[in-house]
Amino acid sequence: MDIIERFLSYTRINTTTSREKGAAGIMPSSDGQMELAKLLAKELEALGMEEVVLRDTAILTATLPSNIKGEQTIPTVSFFAHLDTSAEQTNDTNAQIVSYQGGDICLNPALEIILKESEFPELVNYVGDDIIVTDGTSLLGADDKAAIAAIMNALQVLKADPSIPHGTVKVAFVPDEEQGLRGAKAFDVESFGADFGYTLDCCGIGEFVHENWxxxxxxxxxxxxxxxxxxxxxxxxxxxxxxxxxxxxxxxxxxxxxxxxxxxxxxxxxxxxxxxxxxxxxxxxxxxxxxxxxxxxxxxxxxxxxxxxxxxxxxxxxxxxxYENVANSLEGDASFPIDIAKAAYARNNIEMKAIPMRGGYDGAVLSQKGLPCPNIFTGAHNFHSIYEYLPVNSLKAASNVVVDVIRITAEEAN
Incomplete structure (x- = not known):
């Protein structure tokens, strides 16, 4: 399945987090999150993943076994994304693809909703690219369905090309990140069995987070x-x-x-x-x-x-x-996930722009639990807004970086 088709199919499932149900301790807080998790579980099984486990909390995990024979020890790398979208908007998403040639983008002629270049000047970086946008009545859901699509596409690439060396890879999709990182807080890091990980959440192409509050x-x-x-x-x-x-x-x-x-x-x-x-x-x-x-x-x-x-x-x-600053878990000898990501960015001719995140994300909780977990970009912009948009080439780049993180992890172990 094409990565864009994947992403669009995920946006059609309304996974808006419910603050009311979340406050009552219900997880997942919305039925759509479980619906998406069930779809992903089927797709993971179809890709040949092993140990596909969907819990009643909508926490979904799966394993891609190593394809390297021998006795060398290769660290197990993992990738995380969250199922829910923010409660700022609750409408269903009607995504559309625009071939961007510069200037403003009319999202909804009937309602006169316009994505203005004057308000979002970074749009000029994507002239000539296809951009996925909303119709101006909802969030796009790239936070965090772009991450899910990037991870799933990376697994598809690895399964389709066994010549790419990789150790054991773990993936996890968790609910209710948008209200206090609840899925990550409930996540069992010890039984997951990964040595380090990455979330994919937020940020334009090239951005990388290894410190937060x-x-x-x-x-x-x-x-x-x-x-x-x-x-x-x-x-x-x-x-x-x-x-x-x-x-x-x-x-x-x-x-x-x-x-x-x-x-x-x-x-x-x-x-x-x-x-x-x-x-x-x-x-x-x-x-x-x-x-x-x-x-x-x-x-x-x-x-x-x-x-x-x-x-x-x-x-x-x-x-x-x-939660703690992720940087606390990435000091000294534990900084190797940053080095691997930097090499993966460089392999894709992407300049890494390390930014301090003025907020929390699942990786902060996972790192505090003992799984060092910095954050890779998804390529999207304007999260939590009807003006959220996702350049297609940035999404593809995020998936390529995931593949190369996996490849480099195996190479450096040899």
Whole structure:
């Protein structure tokens, strides 16, 4: 099957993640994710993959056995993609292929929805290429169905050409990445049996991720004392005002809207309550281990200071870690997945552009579980948007890189 046909067939299955079902602990959170997983399981079996296992969580795994005879030990490489698409748009996808000759692309004449070159200037890099776009009423689903198509196509290439040497290759497709990396968190790395891996998620052609946030959460509860206003003097302790005072003491300029690159932040994410009780939820992010620890310690110290000011029962704080920076798992001798990917990019005449990801992805969780897992591009742009698009040559390049990562892993073991 052609890689474009593969991708388009996957986009026809609506796999929008459900935040409501996810919050209730249901996985997969949408029926479409299981439908896609079942289709992929059939395709993997048709390709001759072994150990094809589909779990009731929609976590799907499969193995391509080594075709190299002998006693040399070849590391087992693995590849991951997620089944779900983001909940920003829930409509079915109506993908279309445009032969791009420059300028704007009219996605939907009836609704006058236009992908404008002035707003998305990187389009000029794809003049003369075919580009897959939406009709402007949904996401495209290249996040992450482009990754699924690239991985499946790579397996097809390896099966069709036994002259390409490869060790054992593992693949996994997981649900509900778009709401807290839930599939990766449920994934059993130990039984999977891979030595290292790669996710394919996000990014234009050539981009590569081997560092992201150290991420944590804070839930701060302020408990006040309500009183009727006619007798409130000396009695009323307004928890809403306590929360606002706490927020005002966060470092100025260290919020998402003021930061970029590797600059960390505190994100006031949610504030709810009344004068008697208020709950503040925050995200804490920092690329550096020491910086992350300092941020968490700062919040704890600030909470302790408020307890002295307002009383021990007036404030409580719950600090928790969400995921670590992938770079923590790729230091020193463990950096070889980066070197293999760099060689695979070069073999395809692609300049590697290493970027720090200001967010989380499945590889962060998998790396923390002991499976070093940087991220390869899919070639798509504008994820989580009706203006999401996928250049065809970029998708093909992603699949070619996967093949060469597998090939180079075998070559370097000899």
């Amino acid at each position: 150290n991420a944590g959460d804070a839930i701060i509860t302020f408990t006040g004392q309500s009183a009727h206003p006619m007798s409130a003097k000396g009695k009323l302790k307004n928890s809403l005002l306590m929360a606002h005072q706490f927020i005002s003491m966060l470092p100025g300029g260290e919020a998402p809207q003021y930061t970029e690159g590797r600059e960390g932040y505190y994100w006031v994410k949610e504030l709810s309550g009344n004068s008697a009780k208020t709950v503040l939820k925050m995200d804490i992010r920092d690329f550096y281990k020491d910086g992350y620890r300092d941020r968490m310690a700062f919040l704890q110290n600030l909470s302790d200071s408020f307890a002295k000011l307002w009383g021990d029962s007036s404030i409580s704080i719950n600090l928790s870690d969400r």
